[in-house]
Amino acid sequence: MADAAPRLTALAEELLGYPVPVRIRAWDGSEAGPPGAPTLVVRHRRALRRLLWRPGELGLVRAWVAGEIEIADSDLYEVLARLAGLLWERTPGSGEEDSTGSRIAALRDPRLRAAALELIALAGPGLPPAPPREEARRRRGVLHSxxxxxxxxxxxxxxxxxxxxxxxxxxxxxxxxxxxxxxxxxxxxxxxxxxxxxxxxxxxxxxxxxxxxxxxxxxxxxxxxxxxxxxxxxxxxxxxxxxxxxxxxxxxxxxxxxxxxxxxxxxxxxxxxxxxxxxxxxxxxxxxxxxxxxxxxxxxxxxxxxxxxxxxxxxxxxxxxxxxxxxxxxxxxxxxxxxxxxxxxxxxxxxxxxxxxxxxxxxxxxxxxxxxxxxxxxxxxxxxxxxxxxxxxxxxxxxxxxxxxxxxxxxxxxxxxxxxxxxxxxxxxxxxxxxxx
Known part of the structure; x- marks a missing residue:
């Protein structure tokens, strides 16, 4: 049953507390979101695991660099503009070392906990994917030496x-x-x-x-x-x-x-x-x-x-x-x-x-x-x-x-x-x- 996009949209709105500003097309071909809105294509559920392990900007970017999410050229600026509030006005997240489980525990509202658990199920099992190779690796030496x-x-x-x-x-x-x-x-x-x-x-x-x-x-x-x-x-x-x-x-x-x-x-x-x-x-x-x-x-x-x-x-x-x-x-x-x-x-x-x-x-x-x-x-x-x-x-x-x-x-x-x-x-x-x- 092709229902990943409706499920993902509903879960995102539950967790964010406001409507998703773009249309979503999921890996199973399903679509959901505002009619006529620019479309964010989630090509692989691995993108969700990246977001679960690293919520916010860096998780999204890793999925983008890896080719797991896409935006049509004609929609690029509009999608970025609509996601600006989510990316630019967020509170800085916790460190890379925090586990998904600890983040879920921090969700005190039972409905949010349930939504987060369902999102994990939708993402599928697995450890956090390795960052794309284009990411800068561990840096050595004194900063700005x-x-x-x-x-x-x-x-x-x-x-x-x-x-x-x-x-x-x-x-x-x-x-x-x-x-x-x-x-x-x-x-x-x-x-x-x-x-x-x-x-x-x-x-x-x-x-x-x-x-x-x-x-x-x-x-x-x-x-x-x-x-x-x-x-x-x-x-x-x-x-x-x-x-x-x-x-x-x-x-x-x-x-x-x-x-x-x-x-x-x-x-x-x-x-x-x-x-x-x-x-x-x-x-x-x-x-x-x-x-x-x-x-x-x-x-x-x-x-x-x-x-x-x-x-x-x-x-x-x-x-x-x-x-x-x-x-x-x-x-x-x-x-x-x-x-x-x-x-x-x-x-x-x-x-x-x-x-x-x-x-x-x-x-x-x-x-x-x-x-x-x-x-x-x-x-x-x-x-x-x-x-x-x-x-x-x-x-x-x-x-x-x-x-x-x-x-x-x-x-x-x-x-x-x-x-x-x-x-x-x-x-x-x-x-x-x-x-x-």
């Missing part, structure tokens, strides 16, 4: 340059673009790089350090368009190899050096300017002051830093902040977000004078939706280059992130900071925002 940071960066960036080309397009810029009416992704990424160069007031002969240089797009733009001598540092060997080839092909090897190097090991200052674009999210709260001080000390007096960084909303009690389980396990191991105000304070404590902060939150939502479209258009090739699970990680991560930016759960800011000399002359024009062009 150079060795551990290298491993975290490798997990995220050494997926394959060919894969990133499919997603990012020819610009190979992996950070928020700067959009205008009718712009293409390439136009918007070019505009972002040029905006940063103008904010840094780059001119021929300046020394630029690009921290977390990725595939070399920023140093190439600055050298080609503004005549600087540039150094890019990254912890990803794949990125560095790709960037060096691009630089050689463009005839810019005399102006650009790319190193596989931790920013903490850079010792050839002073620089006239430093760009840090989408890198500071990897630094971590405890290490941020060290990061800010290191960059301050690498600048000459009057030198500028452009810090382009994702920020989260502040919470009433910062001690209760938890890193997103999905992002930490599958996307950015050990990555941390901080409120913009905290970032400004730490830059100031390191000696910087913060001269400008521009929020470009909506621009990142547009960028992510374009990356998702690129991935969908090249899905078969993306799977071939990586794995079905890795491609699914990226699809979910980018689509969910787009919604987070659109809903103001997270933002992204460009902060211009100056190592202002003792004379007080920052070098910033009275009407600094002429850089908008």
């Amino acid at each position: 150079p060795r551990r940071d290298r491993a975290a960066i490798s997990h995220h960036y050494d997926v394959g340059n060919d894969f990133y080309e499919l997603v990012l397009g020819p610009s190979m810029v992996y950070s928020c673009a700067y959009w205008d009416e009718g712009a293409t992704l390439e136009d918007a990424q070019h505009a972002k790089l040029d905006l940063i160069c103008r904010k840094l007031a780059l001119k021929p002969g300046d020394r630029l350090l690009d921290v977390g240089c990725g595939w070399g797009s920023m140093v190439m733009h600055a050298a080609r368009e503004y005549g600087v001598q540039a150094v890019g540092v990254t912890l990803s060997t794949e990125q560095a190899a790709y960037a060096r080839k691009r630089i050689a092909d463009a005839g810019l090897t005399d102006r650009i050096e790319v190193r596989v190097q931790d920013y903490r090991a850079v010792a050839d200052g002073p620089y006239d300017a430093i760009s840090s674009i989408g890198m500071a999210e990897h630094v971590g709260t405890a290490s941020y002051r060290e990061y800010a001080t290191a960059l301050h000390d690498l600048l000459k007096p009057g030198g500028r830093l452009l810090n382009h960084q994702i920020a989260r909303r502040p919470v009433m009690d910062e001690e209760t902040y938890h890193v997103d389980e999905f992002i930490d396990a599958y996307v950015f191991p050990d990555g941390e977000l901080a409120p913009a105000g905290r970032t400004v304070s730490l830059l100031e404590e390191a000696g910087f004078e913060v001269r400008d902060l521009e929020s470009i939150r909506e621009h990142y939502a547009l960028t992510l939706r374009q990356w998702v479209a690129n991935l969908a258009a090249h899905w078969s090739e993306a799977v071939r280059l990586t794995s079905p699970g890795r491609a699914r990680v990226w699809k979910l991560y980018m689509a969910a992130s787009a919604l987070s930016f659109e809903r103001n759960r997270i933002g992204v800011n460009q902060i211009l900071a100056v190592r202002t000399p003792d004379s007080g002359d920052s070098g910033v024009p009275l009407r600094a925002r002429d850089w908008r062009g």
Whole structure:
């Protein structure tokens, strides 16, 4: 009898206390839920066991990465939006070591206990399924030590340059673009790089350090368009190899050096300017002051830093902040977000004078939706280059992130900071925002 979907829907509503916001299609072909609503397909009952052993976001994500649940491309954003309350506004769950039985015991209402037991029966017998192989494994070493940071960066960036080309397009810029009416992704990424160069007031002969240089797009733009001598540092060997080839092909090897190097090991200052674009999210709260001080000390007096960084909303009690389980396990191991105000304070404590902060939150939502479209258009090739699970990680991560930016759960800011000399002359024009062009 094909009745898994009606049973699952009824049990979920009993346990959640409100109607399931999507339609469910179960492994036995049955369907239930609001007519006309977007459909969540549960392909295997193993997905239920994942949720029983790890309720909430991480259980759902593991089922998604393993291919045990699916969402049609046309429904992806709507399903995520409808599940947002369940995923984003939940109370952080208990640890992985808690048993299913202990969770059931915590359900004091007899009806909820009965529903949970029926859900276990529907899920079928068995131990908790092993996490998909795309999940970051046990991490060794001190948090945000150079060795551990290298491993975290490798997990995220050494997926394959060919894969990133499919997603990012020819610009190979992996950070928020700067959009205008009718712009293409390439136009918007070019505009972002040029905006940063103008904010840094780059001119021929300046020394630029690009921290977390990725595939070399920023140093190439600055050298080609503004005549600087540039150094890019990254912890990803794949990125560095790709960037060096691009630089050689463009005839810019005399102006650009790319190193596989931790920013903490850079010792050839002073620089006239430093760009840090989408890198500071990897630094971590405890290490941020060290990061800010290191960059301050690498600048000459009057030198500028452009810090382009994702920020989260502040919470009433910062001690209760938890890193997103999905992002930490599958996307950015050990990555941390901080409120913009905290970032400004730490830059100031390191000696910087913060001269400008521009929020470009909506621009990142547009960028992510374009990356998702690129991935969908090249899905078969993306799977071939990586794995079905890795491609699914990226699809979910980018689509969910787009919604987070659109809903103001997270933002992204460009902060211009100056190592202002003792004379007080920052070098910033009275009407600094002429850089908008």
